[in-house]
Amino acid sequence: xxxxxxxxxxxxxxxxxxxxxxxxxxxxxxxxxxxxxxxxxxxxxxxxxxxxxxxxxxxxxxxxxxxxxxxxxxxxxxxxxxxxxxxxxxxxxxxxxxxxxxxxxxxxxxxxxxxxxxxxxxxxxxxxxxxxxxxxxxxxxxxxxxxxxxxxxxxxxxxxxxxxxxxxxxxxxxxxxxxxxxxxxxxxxxxxxxxxxxxxxxxxxxxxxxxxxxxxxxxxxxxxxxxxxxxxxxxxx
Numbered sequence: 001x002x003x004x005x006x007x008x009x010x011x012x013x014x015x016x017x018x019x020x021x022x023x024x025x026x027x028x029x030x031x032x033x034x035x036x037x038x039x040x041x042x043x044x045x046x047x048x049x050x051x052x053x054x055x056x057x058x059x060x061x062x063x064x065x066x067x068x069x070x071x072x073x074x075x076x077x078x079x080x081x082x083x084x085x086x087x088x089x090x091x092x093x094x095x096x097x098x099x100x101x102x103x104x105x106x107x108x109x110x111x112x113x114x115x116x117x118x119x120x121x122x123x124x125x126x127x128x129x130x131x132x133x134x135x136x137x138x139x140x141x142x143x144x145x146x147x148x149x150x151x152x153x154x155x156x157x158x159x160x161x162x163x164x165x166x167x168x169x170x171x172x173x174x175x176x177x178x179x180x181x182x183x184x185x186x187x188x189x190x191x192x193x194x195x196x197x198x199x200x201x202x203x204x205x206x207x208x209x210x211x212x213x214x215x216x217x218x219x220x221x222x223x224x225x226x227x228x229x230x231x232x233x234x235x236x237x
Contacts, residue, residue: 027061027194027195028060028061028194028195028196029192029194030057030192030193030194030195031190031192031193032054032055032190032191033054033188033189033190034052034054034188034189035186035187035188035189036050036052036174036186036188036189037050037185037186038050038074038174038183038184038185038186038187039183039184039185040176040182040183041182042079042181042182046177046178046179046180046181047175047176047177047178048175048176048177048179048183049173049175050173050174050175050176050187051171051173051174052171052173052174052189053169053170053171053172054169054172054189054191055168055169055170056163056164056165056166056167056168056170057164057165057166057193057195058165058166059195060195060197060198061195061196061197061198062165062196062198063164063165063193063194063195064194064195064196065157065192065194066157066158066161066164066191066193066194067155067156067157067158067191068103068113068114068156068158068190068191068192069114069153069155069156069190069192070099070101070114070116070152070153070154070174070187070189070190071151071153071188071190072099072151072152072185072186072188073148073149073151073152073185073186074097074099074148074149074150074152074176074179074183074184074185074186074187075146075147075148075149075183075184075185076097076120076146076147076148076180076181076182076183076184077144077145077147077180077181077182078122078144078145078180078181079142079143079144079181079182080142080143080144080145081140081141082127082140082141082142082143083137083140083141084127084129084137084139084140084141085129085130085137085138086129087126087127087128087129087130088126088127088143089124089125089126089127090124090125090126090143090145091124092121092122092123092124092145093122093124093145094119094120094121094122095119095120095122095147095178095179095180096117096118096119096120096178097118097119097120097150097152097176097177097178098115098116098117098175098176098177098178099115099116099117099118099152099154099174099175099176100112100114100115100116100174100175100177101113101114101154101172101173101174101175101189102172102173102175103158103163103170103172104163104164104170104171107171107172107173108173112175113156113158114154114155114156115154116152116153118150118152120147120179121147122145122147123145123146123147124145125145127141127143147180148185149185152187164191164193174187174189
């Protein structure tokens with residue numbers, strides 16, 4: 001039978017080994033964001049793209065979740081040219097703006113993984129014909145139908161984490177569509193990456209706990225057996 005000294009040695013050794021192990025960390029949350037200007041005059045055909053980048057996650061641990069979101073606000077306008085001698089009338093109207101984000105691995109051939117639509121109201125106007133037909137009546141003029149500012153936001157959980165692990169950065173393409181002849185505003189894109197310790201870290205900690213628990217259990221059993229032996233050998237009075 002193994003002596004109680006051996007059990008005590010195992011307990012002390014296990015405790016020392018466990019003390020040298022790093023404690024398993026809680027889930028780490030890494031967050032980064034960037035803001036892009038959505039200023040584009042005279043767009044055709046009513047679409048604009050904006051390039052941005054966000055850092056990858058280099059550790060510690062392995063990635064278990066990636067969330068991408070954007071928030072922002074934009075204004076837009078349509079420009080109608082007319083001859084002053086004729087005048088112009090543009091009724092108010094609505095249009096659905098679209099905002100999308102294209103992410104890695106290939107932002108130039110992939111489709112947006114995050115889309116948001118916003119309904120915007122354009123204010124029209126009316127300008128009567130220029131009287132007399134002379135002077136400035138011969139030069140083209142412009143009527144601007146404007147909309148906004150309108151807020152937008154969206155969020156998506158990314159299923160493939162492979163492009164988000166590393167020490168570099170990822171390129172994204174922010175797309176604004178169907179806004180009109182000119183757009184102005186900004187958008188903030190935020191990535192939130194969640195990581196947990198590697199399985200080996202947890203395994204080492206559990207082994208240390210097991211050593212201590214096993215040694216303590218066998219030590220108690222040894223003491224009980226030793227006590228029973230004393231009772232058996234004690235003479236009756």
